[in-house]
Each structure stands twice: as C-alpha cells, then as structure tokens.
Amino acid sequence: MRLIQCLHEGQLRAAMVESPQQVRLISGSQGVYGLAQQAIAESRPLTEVVEAALTEERLDYAALIEAKQLLPPLTHSSPANCLVTGTGLTHLGSADTRSAMHAKAQAKESELTDSMRMFKLGVEGGKPESGACGAQPEWFYKGDGSIIVNPEGEFPVPAFAQDAGEEPELAGLYLIDGDGQPRRVGYAIGNEFSDHVTERFNYLWLAHSKLRACSFGPELLVGELPTHLEGTSRIVRDGKTLWEKPFLTGEANMAHSLANLEHHHFKYANFRRAGDVHVHYFGTATLSFADSVKTQQGDRFEIDLPEFGRPLRNTLRFSSDDEAIVTVRSL
Structure with missing residues (x-):
C-alpha cells in the first residue's frame, strides 16, 4: 500500500x-x-x-x-515536533567517495581514513544477530519539520553554500506512541541534499555541509521493505537530462541493518517523546558530485525507485541575497 x-x-x-x-x-x-x-x-x-x-x-x-x-506523506501539525536526522557510510561502496574527498588531509596514504574506519566498523558489525547491538553508524541531525520541502517544491540554496547536491536515499518515517515506543509508519524516497564542497574541504564539517532543506515522498510505502532496491538518480537542466546514474539501496546493499540504524537513533530517550514524528535518512552511495557535476539555478533533481511509485522531484532556487554576518544582541 x-x-x-x-x-x-x-x-x-x-x-x-x-x-x-x-x-x-x-x-x-x-x-x-x-x-x-x-x-x-x-x-x-x-x-x-x-x-x-x-x-x-x-x-x-x-x-x-x-x-x-x-x-510530504507524513507531517506533524507542529514543525518543532518533527525531527529530521540521518546516517552516513551505510551503503556498500559509499565510503569510496567520502574517503577520496578527504584522503589528502591524511598524514599517510597507507593508513585508513576515518571514513574508511567507520565504514569498516559497519561492514564487520553493522548487522548483528536479532536482539543484539551492532556497530554505531555515522549520525547527524538536520533540523525540525520546518526544513522539509514539499515534493515538487524548490530547495532553497543559501548564499553561503558552496555546492547544492542531491543525495538519493531511503527515509524511514516514524511516530512515537503514548508509551514512548517508536512505531514505523513506513518508508519513502528521500533527497537529503548537501554541500559536498564544504564536506570535501574537511570531513569534520559534515554537520555544516548539511544544507537543512530536504524532501521525501511523494508516496509512503506501508509494509515490508524489499531488501534489494534499484533506482535512478538524475539531474534535469532546461528540459534535458544533464546527469543520470543508477543507485542501489535496501539492506542487501547496506553495511548496516535497518534495525541497527533505528536502535542507534532511538536509544536516546529524548528521541522517544510521545507524539513526535521522526524522518530518518538511511544514506546513499551515489552522488553527482563524485562525477564533477556543478548544479545551478533551476536544475531539477529526480529520484526514482519503482517500488515507491512516482519519483521525488525538486528544483533548485539559489539565494540572491548577500551573505550577512548574524549577530547576537544582549538583552
């Protein structure tokens, strides 16, 4: 359904x-x-x-x-009661792009980068036996429900962004029941959206590279998720396909089980607040940035997974405002 x-x-x-x-x-x-x-x-x-x-x-x-x-196919009437988070380095092969992005910052090329260490932990311990706790994934917080862009809507690109790139992912959609128990409502196609130039400069800027805006949907898949999913991610410019690439997702193509990723998110009691909605992105291994694509005003992202019905589509809107210093005033 x-x-x-x-x-x-x-x-x-x-x-x-x-x-x-x-x-x-x-x-x-x-x-x-x-x-x-x-x-x-x-x-x-x-x-x-x-x-x-x-x-x-x-x-x-x-x-x-x-x-x-x-x-979006799941919303909360109060944006503050919707939390948007995600995990990275979860997909087989996803460490390659990340490692290349910051390999030059390592003292010795012969040593594993931090990204490769994190990925290796997932491969070795990200799919524990039922009831056991596996390796922790890379985790990040994007924002609350106010950052979510409607399917077919525009991604706002802030003036300080050095890049505006797609991230085709699965998103898990959850509701916390009255007893504080996370309940999975279903899954959706997600575009997590990031500034990969900032992340490439120093992977410790991962949190800054998250451009907050994101989208998911338009359809919510209720029920079991296939373990193997094949989709297509593309960028359309002026009505023509600028870039297109297949991508794989689902547990068969991941270093972590979904149960392990969910555990390490919801193990924090403050993420089990009754009535809250959670949107959790599960990561990707395919980026146009890895193929040296530079997006521009009006480009449209299209992420297509046939099992999820219609593709998720969003266009880019770059800010024309000059970057201003944000100041804090004392009371």
Whole structure:
C-alpha cells in the first residue's frame, strides 16, 4: 500500500494511490498522522485502518502535481515536533567517495581514513544477530519539520553554500506512541541534499555541509521493505537530462541493518517523546558530485525507485541575497 498527503479544498487530506493516474481520498482531515494514531489506539495494522476509511472520491494525480498540492506523506501539525536526522557510510561502496574527498588531509596514504574506519566498523558489525547491538553508524541531525520541502517544491540554496547536491536515499518515517515506543509508519524516497564542497574541504564539517532543506515522498510505502532496491538518480537542466546514474539501496546493499540504524537513533530517550514524528535518512552511495557535476539555478533533481511509485522531484532556487554576518544582541 502506498499513501500520499495533499491539500484538497483547503484541507490536509490523505489518499491511497490506486494507479499512476489517480488517488483515492481517505475520510477525515487528520492526515497520515491521525491514521497512524488511530491504528496504535485500536491495535490494528495501518493498512486496515486505511481500507476502512476509504471514500469513493478519487483525484487526478497529475492535476495535484500541476497545482502544487502535494505534501510530504507524513507531517506533524507542529514543525518543532518533527525531527529530521540521518546516517552516513551505510551503503556498500559509499565510503569510496567520502574517503577520496578527504584522503589528502591524511598524514599517510597507507593508513585508513576515518571514513574508511567507520565504514569498516559497519561492514564487520553493522548487522548483528536479532536482539543484539551492532556497530554505531555515522549520525547527524538536520533540523525540525520546518526544513522539509514539499515534493515538487524548490530547495532553497543559501548564499553561503558552496555546492547544492542531491543525495538519493531511503527515509524511514516514524511516530512515537503514548508509551514512548517508536512505531514505523513506513518508508519513502528521500533527497537529503548537501554541500559536498564544504564536506570535501574537511570531513569534520559534515554537520555544516548539511544544507537543512530536504524532501521525501511523494508516496509512503506501508509494509515490508524489499531488501534489494534499484533506482535512478538524475539531474534535469532546461528540459534535458544533464546527469543520470543508477543507485542501489535496501539492506542487501547496506553495511548496516535497518534495525541497527533505528536502535542507534532511538536509544536516546529524548528521541522517544510521545507524539513526535521522526524522518530518518538511511544514506546513499551515489552522488553527482563524485562525477564533477556543478548544479545551478533551476536544475531539477529526480529520484526514482519503482517500488515507491512516482519519483521525488525538486528544483533548485539559489539565494540572491548577500551573505550577512548574524549577530547576537544582549538583552
């Protein structure tokens, strides 16, 4: 089952994807968040709750896109109660690009870079036996729900950014129940979006390289995730494909199990606050930056995973404002 969220007649609505051409509205204006809360309260699978709430009203999918009515497939009414985080060096081969980005900063080429050490830890201990704690992944915090860009929306590129590159990833979408138990609502295509030039200068600037803006969706996959997924990441400029490359994801192509990545995120009690939504990016191994692509105003990112329905598409909007020093004033 795949779900979307959209604006319909001025209200937030959830809908089930019936075909590439149409979606079927779900009753109520509580969205996917409310449906998930209902599933928890009634101890029922989300799919059952959705099926029981389907209406006979159907909407044209292409018309929703054209009207810019698509929303992320899971949202919280309070952006501060949605946390956006992620992990890196999780995919087989993903360390190669990162290692090359900062290998020159190492004292001896014969020694493993820190990225390769981290990646090696994942390969050796990122998929522990059930119930065991595996190796910790690289982890980062991006921001709260205010940074999330709608599918088909524009990524704002701040004036201080030296690069604006895509990161095609899987995102796990979660809701914390009333007892503080993380509940996985489903998965979505994600574009985590980063400044790879800043990261290349010094990998310790990883946190600064995260440009905060990100997107996921448009569709939420409910149920089990295939272990092997093959997708395509591309950049379109002036209506023509500038760059395109296949990418692999899913546990069969990862150094860590999803359960291990989830454990190391939710092991912190403050990330198990009842009612909060979490969007967690699982990492990637494919970047246009590695092929020396330089993005520019109006470029469109397209990330396509067939199992997730429609591709995630976002365009770039560069800031024309001069970079200003932010000052703090005393009270």
